[in-house]
Amino acid sequence: MGNMKVNEMRERTIDLRSDTVTKPSPEMWEVFKSLNNSNLGDDVFREDPTVNELEEKAADLLSKEAGLLVTSGSQGNLISLLSSTTPGNEVLLEFESHIYWYEVGSYARIAGLAPNLYHTEKGFPRSSDLNDLLRIRNDDHQPWTTLLCVENTHNRHGGTVCSPTELSELNKFTKENDLKFHMDGARIFNAAVALKKPVNEFSKYVDSITFCLSKGLSCPVGSVITGSQEFINAARKYRKMLGGGMRQAGIIASMGLVALENKWIKRLEEDHKNAQLLAKGLNTDSIPLKITFPESNIVFVEFSPTTPIDKFIFSAKDEGILCHAVKNRVRFVTHYGITEEDINFCLEKINSILSGMQ
Ligand SMILES: Cc1ncc(COP(=O)(O)O)c(C=O)c1O
Structure with a gap:
């Protein structure tokens, strides 16, 4: 030096x-400082009004039935895998994906899943790349492939964006093959802004999506999962199991509410x-x-x-x-x-x- x-x-x-090194904006601090005890409650009892508002706002933005605040993107992905599969299943994961590389193998250790890896040029498969990877369900020797994961934007491929058109093709593939479809959308708002499309144009094609408040949206902590009410009910239980029930988490959610304002996304x-x-x-x-x-x-x-x-x-x-x-x-x-x-x-x-x- x-x-x-x-x-x-x-x-x-x-x-x-x-972008995880970001610190809160002045507006976030303002909202945070204006909190008082009436804005907080025990979120494990679903009594924190600020968390409830954030979860509803996120679900609304992504056109899903419900949302769930979780501690991190890694926890959100793991909870999503746990809520969409049964131990012993296989999950279709991209070889360079965050879930495969950087989440300490929790898909295997905790969710009990085997990775069935697909390779791509820019992070996103075509359904023709996946066809041969699927197991034969009625063959008693083979495990079941039950979940497809995509990452959007894709970190290790350099922030590449999977378009709604590509997602729509993959959605069709998952429906035809009875797979659930999860998106690691840690940076989904970057994808939306890059293609100048509303974020629900992306999320509508997947069953579940995790996005991070604590990256480009610059909140200090937190991620949100969204999906069907049934999925989120299961996810809530797994969050508790993993120690992610955070009690007066409105402290965190207050900044998330600022982050989800349109000007902040823009x-x-x-x-x-x-x-x-x-x-x-x-x-x-x-x-x-x-x-x-x-x-x-x-x-x-x-x-x-x-x-x-x-x-x-x-x-x-x-x-x-x-x-x-x-x-x-x-x-x-x-x-x-x-x-x-x-x-x-x-x-x-x-x-x-x-x-x-x-
Ligand atoms: C694509 C992607 N998914 C998930 C995560 C995990 O997020 P967290 O660090 O909040 O666990 C990251 C973190 O960098 C990421 O880049």
Whole structure:
């Protein structure tokens, strides 16, 4: 860090590792501070009015019968898997999906499911890719494949967006094959904003969807699952089983209510513009890089296998820029709090680091 003092360093840090690093907006703090005991109750008894309002608002937005506040996206996905399957079933998961890579194998350890993996170019299958993976239900030797999961936007594929048209085709496939359909929609509002469509255009094709309040929507904690009333009744029980009954959780839900206002969802457009600015501005003449044009707020930059990525990450950190290495790729995620000026600063510094590395 040279001679920079810790405080100076902190002030200048531009954290592009993830949109989970976001902190609440002033409006969120205002609503939070205006809470009093009349806004809170025991949510396990379904008596927290603020949680109830958030769950209803989420269900409304996504055109589902009911919603459920959960602690995190990982918990939301696990509860959804538990509520849609029976142990011993198989779940169709994308090879690069968050559920498969980053949720500690809870689909297996806790839900008792076997992964039946599909591979894709951009994160989303066509029904023809899945046909051969399905087990034969009336063959006594084979387990049952009962659930299809998709991730939208897709993190490890670089924030790619699955369109309602693609989802509609997959919905038809799940109906024809008696599968349930779950969407890990941690960033579904990014997908909606990217394609300029209402979010229910996406959610209407799945049986259940988890979305995160704590990513681009910049709440400090929480995710919401939505689905049919029957599904949410089951999900509520599994949430309790997993220790996710949070009592006076209106404290969390109050900020979620701000996040689900239209202007706050629309704000995600800024993040997408900044991601495009970053991707366009990376100077690939100095060092061979593969940069895929971002569809939402995630930019992956692929380095040649011989380039020392650790050195790049370290040099960027030295300039006050934090990013995340995934094998030979570096991930930059734009989010609330990152401005166009920040991106221009990053471009200047990153391009200079890259030319020094050739
Ligand atoms: C696509 C996706 N799904 C689920 C999650 C899990 O969310 P959480 O960190 O709240 O458990 C993440 C987190 O980064 C994610 O990117």
